[in-house]
Amino acid sequence: MDHLDALENQSIYVIREAFDRIDKLAMLWSLGKDSNVMIWLTRKAFFGHVPFPCLHIDTGKKFPEMYAFREQYAKEWNLHLLRGECPPVEEIDPSLPPATRSAARKTAGLKAMVEREGFQGLFAGIRRDEEGLRAKERYFSPRGEAGEWDFRDQPPEFWDQFNTDFPPGTHLRIHPLLHWTEIDIWRYTARENIPTIPLYFARDGKRYRSLGDQDITFPVDSEAATIDEIVAELETTKVAERSGRAMDHEAEDSFERLRADGYM
Amino acid sequence: MTAQPREFLKTVIVGHVDHGKSTLVGRLFFDTGSLPEGKYEAIKAMCERRGMPFEWAFLMDALQAERDQGITIDTAQIWFKTVKRDYVIIDAPGHKEFLKNMVTGAAASDAAVLLIDAEEGVREQSRRHGYLLHLLGVRQVAVVVNKMDLVGHSRDRFEQVERAYNEYLSGIGVTPTYFIPVSARNGDNVATRSTAMDWYDGPTVLEALDHFQVVTQPDDLPLRMPVQDVYKFDQRRIIAGRIETGVIRVGDTLMFSPSNKTARVETIEAWNVPHAPIKARAGQCVGITLDEQVFVERGEVISHEFHAPVESDVFRARLFWLGRKPLEAGNRYKLKLNTLDARVTVQSIEMVIDTGDLSTAPADQVERNAVAELTLRSDRMLALDPFTDAPRTGRFVLVDGHDIAGGGIISMDGYADQRALRTVRATNIQRVEHDVSEQARSRRNGHLGGVLWFTGLSGAGKSTLAVAVEQRLFNLGYQTYVLDGDNVRGGLCADLGFSPEERAENIRRVGEVAALMGRAGMITLTAFISPYRSDRDRARAAAGGDFHEIHVKADVDACEQRDPKGLYKKARAGEIPDFTGTSAPYEAPESPELVVDTVNNDVASCVDLIVDYVRRHMVLDTQKVVGK
Numbered sequence: 003m004d005h006l007d008a009l010e011n012q013s014i015y016v017i018r019e020a021f022d023r024i025d026k027l028a029m030l031w032s033l034g035k036d037s038n039v040m041i042w043l044t045r046k047a048f049f050g051h052v053p054f055p056c057l058h059i060d061t062g063k064k065f066p067e068m069y070a071f072r073e074q075y076a077k078e079w080n081l082h083l084l085r086g087e088c089p090p091v092e093e094i095d096p097s098l099p100p101a102t103r104s105a106a107r108k109t110a111g112l113k114a115m116v117e118r119e120g121f122q123g124l125f126a127g128i129r130r131d132e133e134g135l136r137a138k139e140r141y142f143s144p145r146g147e148a149g150e151w152d153f154r155d156q157p158p159e160f161w162d163q164f165n166t167d168f169p170p171g172t173h174l175r176i177h178p179l180l181h182w183t184e185i186d187i188w189r190y191t192a193r194e195n196i197p198t199i200p201l202y203f204a205r206d207g208k209r210y211r212s213l214g215d216q217d218i219t220f221p222v223d224s225e226a227a228t229i230d231e232i233v234a235e236l237e238t239t240k241v242a243e244r245s246g247r248a249m250d251h252e253a254e255d256s257f258e259r260l261r262a263d264g265y266m
Numbered sequence: 267m268t269a270q271p272r273e274f275l276k277t278v279i280v281g282h283v284d285h286g287k288s289t290l291v292g293r294l295f296f297d298t299g300s301l302p303e304g305k306y307e308a309i310k311a312m313c314e315r316r317g318m319p320f321e322w323a324f325l326m327d328a329l330q331a332e333r334d335q336g337i338t339i340d341t342a343q344i345w346f347k348t349v350k351r352d353y354v355i356i357d358a359p360g361h362k363e364f365l366k367n368m369v370t371g372a373a374a375s376d377a378a379v380l381l382i383d384a385e386e387g388v389r390e391q392s393r394r395h396g397y398l399l400h401l402l403g404v405r406q407v408a409v410v411v412n413k414m415d416l417v418g419h420s421r422d423r424f425e426q427v428e429r430a431y432n433e434y435l436s437g438i439g440v441t442p443t444y445f446i447p448v449s450a451r452n453g454d455n456v457a458t459r460s461t462a463m464d465w466y467d468g469p470t471v472l473e474a475l476d477h478f479q480v481v482t483q484p485d486d487l488p489l490r491m492p493v494q495d496v497y498k499f500d501q502r503r504i505i506a507g508r509i510e511t512g513v514i515r516v517g518d519t520l521m522f523s524p525s526n527k528t529a530r531v532e533t534i535e536a537w538n539v540p541h542a543p544i545k546a547r548a549g550q551c552v553g554i555t556l557d558e559q560v561f562v563e564r565g566e567v568i569s570h571e572f573h574a575p576v577e578s579d580v581f582r583a584r585l586f587w588l589g590r591k592p593l594e595a596g597n598r599y600k601l602k603l604n605t606l607d608a609r610v611t612v613q614s615i616e617m618v619i620d621t622g623d624l625s626t627a628p629a630d631q632v633e634r635n636a637v638a639e640l641t642l643r644s645d646r647m648l649a650l651d652p653f654t655d656a657p658r659t660g661r662f663v664l665v666d667g668h669d670i671a672g673g674g675i676i677s678m679d680g681y682a683d684q685r686a687l688r689t690v691r692a693t694n695i696q697r698v699e700h701d702v703s704e705q706a707r708s709r710r711n712g713h714l715g716g717v718l719w720f721t722g723l724s725g726a727g728k729s730t731l732a733v734a735v736e737q738r739l740f741n742l743g744y745q746t747y748v749l750d751g752d753n754v755r756g757g758l759c760a761d762l763g764f765s766p767e768e769r770a771e772n773i774r775r776v777g778e779v780a781a782l783m784g785r786a787g788m789i790t791l792t793a794f795i796s797p798y799r800s801d802r803d804r805a806r807a808a809a810g811g812d813f814h815e816i817h818v819k820a821d822v823d824a825c826e827q828r829d830p831k832g833l834y835k836k837a838r839a840g841e842i843p844d845f846t847g848t849s850a851p852y853e854a855p856e857s858p859e860l861v862v863d864t865v866n867n868d869v870a871s872c873v874d875l876i877v878d879y880v881r882r883h884m885v886l887d888t889q890k891v892v893g894k
Contacts, residue, residue, distance in 0.1 A: 003482070003549050005274050014551040015494075015508050022495040022564060047506075049537045049553060051499050130343045130354075137343045140370070144668075158366035158588055158670050160373030160402070163602045163663040165670055183345055194538075240301065 006190050013040075013178040014047040015162065016141050017125070020176045021053065023166035024123035028084065030112075030266065031056040033068045034213045035187055035198060036127035036179055041079060042196050043178060044125075052081055057124070059086040059111045061104075063215040071199045086115035099252035101218040102260060109265045113149050116173060123174045126266045131183040133244055135261050143175040144168050149264035151175075184211075184243050185236045192229040203227045211243050218248040273351040275480050278372045280358045280399070281381030282391035286412040290381060290450040291344070291355050292322025294471065297457035300346035322451070343371075350476045358395075365394070365635045366588040369673070372399055377406035377478040379471065384417045384447070388430050390622060396431070397621040397637065400440050401586060401675060403657050408444040408474040415449040419462045437624045444474045483548035483658060487511035488573035490651070490659045492604035493522070493566045497553065504535055504553040505562065507605070509546055510658040512570075514554065516544045522566040523649035524577045526689060529556040565606030567649040567659070575649040575659070577685040579800055580613065580853075582677040583662070586637050589671030593632040593664075595640075600665040603648060610664070613641040613853065641851065643799070647688075652678050680850040682770035684800060707787035711745050714884045715787040716812030717780045718876070719805060721796045721855060723847045724833055725825035726818045727864040727872070728793040734873045736791055739880065746789040749776055766844070770801050777805025784812050789884060797852040814883065815858040816876065822847045824865045859883075 003011070020027060029044065029052070031037045044052050058072060076083040088111030094103050116124065130137040138153055142164040145151060157165045168174055179187075191198060201210045208221035209232075222241060226232040244250045250257050257265075279287045295301050309324045343356050358371040372378060378399050382392050399407060409431060417423040424447045435442060446455055447466050454460035457472045469477065489512030497504040514520075518531045534543045535553040546552045567575050587593050593612060601610040616639040617626040632638040653660030653675035664672040708714045718735070720728040732748045739746040755762070759775055762768040773796050783790040796802050806813040825847065826834040837845035844850040860879050862872045 003547070005272070008274075008549065011508065011549055011551045018494050018506055018551065046537050047551070048497065049499065049504065049535055053499070131345050156367070156370075158370045158673075160370050160670075160673060161661055161663065163670060163673075165668070167600075167665060167668040169668055 006186065006193060009182055009186055009190070010043060010046070012181060013043045016164075016176065016178040017044055017047045019162075019164055019166070020123055020125065020142070020174075020178075021048075023164075024174065024176075026120055026122045027054040027125070028119070028121050028123075029054060029056045029125040030127065031058050031072075031081075031083075032127070032213070032266075033058065033064070033071055033199060034127075035191060035202060036129065036182075038075075038196055038198065039182075039187055039190055040125060040127040040179055041081070042194060045079070052079065055082040055084045055119075057084050057086055057112075057115060059088065059108050059115065061088045061107055061111070061215050063217060065199075065201055065213070065216055067199050067201050068213065071197070075197060084115070084119070086111045089114075098259065099249075099256055101248035102252050102256040104215060104218050105249040105260060105265065106263070109149070109260065109263055113264060116149065121173060122168075123176055125176045125178060127179045128177055128266055129179050129182050129184070129187075131243075133250065133257060135258055136180075139177055139180055140165070141177055141180055142166060143177065145173050145175055145264065147171045149173070151262050151264065153262065185233060188229055188233050188236065192233070198229075202232070204231075210246065212247055214247055220246040220248070222246055272347075273480055274353070275351060275377065275475070275478060276354050276356065276375045277377050277379060277475060277478070278356040278358050278375040278404070279379045279381065280368060280372060280391075280395040282383070282386070282389040282395075283359075283361050285381040285383040285386070285389075285392075286450050287357055287381050288323030289321075290379070290410065290412065290448070290456065290471070291357055292324070293450045293453050293456050294355070295344070295346055296322070297453055298346050298348060298472070348472060348476055353475065361391075365398075368395065369398060369402065369586070369588065372404055373402045373673075375404055376481040377408070377475070378404050379408050379410055379475075380442075381410050381412050382427055382431060384411050384413045384420075384423055384427060387427055388434065392431065393434055394621045394635075396435055396440065397438055398586060400438050401584065401637070402673075403661075403675075406478045407440070407442045408446060408471065408478075409442045410446050410448050410450075410471060412448050412450050414447045414454065414460075414463060415452055419447070419449075419454075419460075421447075421463075421465045424466075434624075443478070444468060446471055446474060483509075484511050485513055485548045487548075487656060487658075489514060489520075489569050490575070490604075490656065491552075491568040492606070492659070493562055493564050493568060494605050495564055496562065502535070502555055503559070504555055505568075506551070506553045507568065508551045509548050510604075511548050511656060513545060513547050514552070514568075519571060520556075520568050521571045521574050522560070522562050522568060523575050523685075524647040525562065525566055526577075526685070527560045527562065528571065529558050529560045531555075532557045565604075565608075567604060567606075574685070575651050576678055576683040577647055577688075578650055578678065578681055578683065579645075579647050580641065580643045580681055580798070581648070581650050582616075582639065582641050582679055582681065583674035584619075584637065584639050584677070585632070585664070585672050585674030587632045587634060587672040589634060589664075589666045589669070591666065592634065593638070593640075593666075593672065595630050599671070601642070601644065601662055602665060602670075603650075603662040604659055606648070608644045608646055608648065610642045610644045613643045614851070615640045647684070650676055650678065652676055678766075680766060680844050682766035682798070682801075684770065686767065687770055687774050687804065704785060704787075708886065711787050712885070713744055713789065713880075714812060714886065715745070715784040716789060716814060716884060717777075717784045717805070717809045718789060718791045718880070719780070719796070719802065719813060719815050720791065720793045720818050721802060721815065721858075722818030722864075723820060723822060723825045723852055724795055724845075725828045725830055726820040727862075727869070728795075728818045730869060731818060731862065731864070731872055731876065732791040732793040734869060735876050735880075738873055738877050739789060742877075744789055744880070745787055746791065747783060748791045748793065749780055749783075750793045751795075754779075764844075770798065773798075773801040774804060777801075777808045780805065781809040781813075784809055789880065795846050795852070797846045797850065799853045799856070802855065814860065814879070815855050816879075817855045817858040817861045818864060819854075819861055820864045 088107040140159045204224045209224040226235045356371040358368040428445045448455045490510045491507045494507040532555045601608045618629040619637045651660040660676045759772045780790045
């Protein structure tokens with residue numbers, strides 16, 4: 003079994019485990035490369051089906067290419083799409099730095115959706131290699147009643163036995179891609195021929211490595227116009243994946259504050 | 267075509283707090299050119315801002331809280347590559363209070379680097395982590411003796427630490443793969459060979475890592491696939507699960523345990539592939555369909571008919587406990603065994619093991635972060651694999667409340683496989699109904715038939731009492747007969763030896779014969795140690811309602827003093843393996859119908875007690891009372 007097969011099987015195991023153990027489940031679909039792989043793995047796990055709703059938490063500020071992608075593949079993949087609205091930035095904690103505050107809209111939109119639909123488990127396509135805080139995550143990560151994450155006292159998780167029991171009023175985040183890296187995602191996307199938003203491919207010397215809101219996401223210098231070229235670029239780059247995401251860099255603890263409060 | 271992914275190895279770094287784990291990782295990254303652009307400069311700037319010397323450890327510590335305290339709380343994972351392959355390094359915390367996080371990190375690893383400070387030497391967590399790596403099944407370990415610069419790069423000091431730690435590890439049967447003298451801060455023997463320690467000719471840390479093997483799920487062990495779920499998206503009924511070991515092929519006859527059902531593989535399902543697979547191997551998450559509709563559910567273990575798992579409702583375990591509250595004998599927990607959830611009771615705690623000096627002590631409870639040997643009993647039959655045969659499936663976790671609170675490895679030492687005992691092989695059975703009813707028999711006899719099941723340690727007085735009670739009942743006019751161990755071994759059970767399975771079969775046969783004799787109207791007395799609760803429960807079930815368990819109670823010391831057959835002496839001399847009470851467990855009855863204490867009562871009063879019990883329970887009120 004090669005490396006990509008091993009990654010794939012581990013993810014399928016996690017997805018199936020959540021599906022069996024948790025009644026009200028949904029998958030967060032940001033439309034980005036990672037969550038597209040996550041949906042692909044779900045279809046593998048369930049032989050072509052996606053047996054729970056896919057949530058797009060819509061800040062209303064995504065790129066037009068992203069909305070077009072959403073409409074096309076929600077239909078093509080036969081997804082039960084739910085769209086979550088986000089509150090205006092004025093309603094968000096003003097003590098946060100500007101881009102962080104803007105990103106926190108997504109957390110607020112997500113909380114409202116979880117409350118309304120009564121979801122007990124949410125799949126999120128985060129990876130450990132993206133960022134130091136995400137590196138500490140569990141596959142099954144309990145969230146408090148207000149959706150918050152207690153990263154200082156996480157339950158143990160080993161031997162693929164997951165914490166699937168949780169007190170009423172709380173929910174679980176499930177992270178089937180936790181063990182993947184950015185380059186794994188691209189190699190797998192190429193191998194499986196998974197559709198991708200064109201913004202990832204270089205135009206005029208720039209491309210997006212990570213997609214978010216238009217006003218707080220910036221392209222990086224790149225000539226990589228195909229997946230093969232992206233993989234080749236990633237094999238040598240020393241630039242961090244989320245370097246184009248403004249909220250990560252405003253203060254030493256800005257991403258920590260976002261995540262502790264329930265951000266993906 | 268996209269370049270093929272390279273081999274990938276997961277390594278955990280463990281050791282006592284402050285022995286330099288994060289520093290070693292920072293150095294490894296710097297030396298292999300794996301640092302993201304600007305990271306070195308950023309850490310340098312941050313250290314200057316805080317007025318402190320450059321700190322490699324900050325690379326690993328993404329959390330504000332961890333930077334402030336200068337310690338690692340939870341595992342961090344970072345990726346780097348050597349010429350040979352890609353790595354993820356899992357930095358595990360060295361504080362005792364964060365052991366659950368160390369376990370989380372280490373359990374996922376192919377190999378481990380264990381750090382020991384050359385100046386401080388072997389400390390509490392050095393030993394505890396070494397012990398846990400062994401329990402977690404991590405077999406490839408490089409011991410790095412760090413901070414060699416602080417001891418003048420002394421070969422004597424290195425060898426001293428090596429000896430001390432090797433002595434400990436040999437006590438748990440571990441042989442570390444490498445011992446490496448290192449100064450992580452200066453980069454000596456990390457990625458490049460140290461000139462300050464030219465007396466050392468072994469590998470550097472990086473070379474050691476490159477020598478380790480990626481651990482794969484084995485194809486060549488017997489098939490195990492725990493059923494994870496059963497899907498019915500359309501008319502197909504797909505059984506989903508991950509093959510933990512072995513291989514499944516279309517057409518194979520599969521056995522489901524513990525339900526003992528069998529069926530053949532019709533198809534192996536797959537989505538988005540050109541051809542349906544005919545074979546699947548260890549590590550694959552698959553879906554299969556069967557040639558007939560058998561009802562199976564999550565938790566069953568799929569195997570082939572040969573090399574199936576052991577079936578038992580009781581097993582032994584070596585366990586590490588991470589719970590907030592101590593584990594106590596008698597407590598109930600949720601067991602997660604492969605995909606099965608079951609309730610278990612801690613039947614007994616055999617011993618608590620001090621991971622510091624490997625000494626053992628009896629205990630009623632297991633504190634957080636401690637290791638113990640114990641016996642667990644479930645409400646239901648379980649499919650079990652001993653860890654030594656099957657590391658993937660021979661382990662479990664316990665859940666206390668909502669949290670995973672402990673992990674353990676399974677041993678079946680002294681406990682029998684109960685599969686054969688509950689399998690009915692004969693087919694075409696039609697029961698013959700008697701024209702003479704049990705009531706008619708008891709009316710003629712003047713008493714009920716039934717089984718008086720004497721259980722207790724060897725030397726407790728079972729045979730003595732059974733024979734005396736038989737004599738008394740006979741004199742009083744009862745129909746009665748004694749079945750005794752050594753007697754049935756001559757005929758009924760002459761083909762059986764003394765393995766746990768054969769001992770269980772011996773008791774099963776006695777239970778069935780006693781039940782038949784009881785139904786024939788006899789008061790049947792059996793005198794067998796019958797140490798296992800599950801065996802006695804089976805005998806009880808065979809006898810229907812007419813079963814009376816009599817616990818002939820005497821402690822081991824008293825029995826050993828009596829030693830009427832000289833068996834204890836032989837057992838202590840090692841001539842009898844698995845001797846009940848000394849080297850094998852005796853599971854006392856939980857709620858016997860009668861307890862007879864033979865330490866504080868003489869034979870005559872014990873006999874009185876039992877005969878009185880018979881008069882009260884086995885004589886019908888409406889009938890003439892025999893022997894009055």
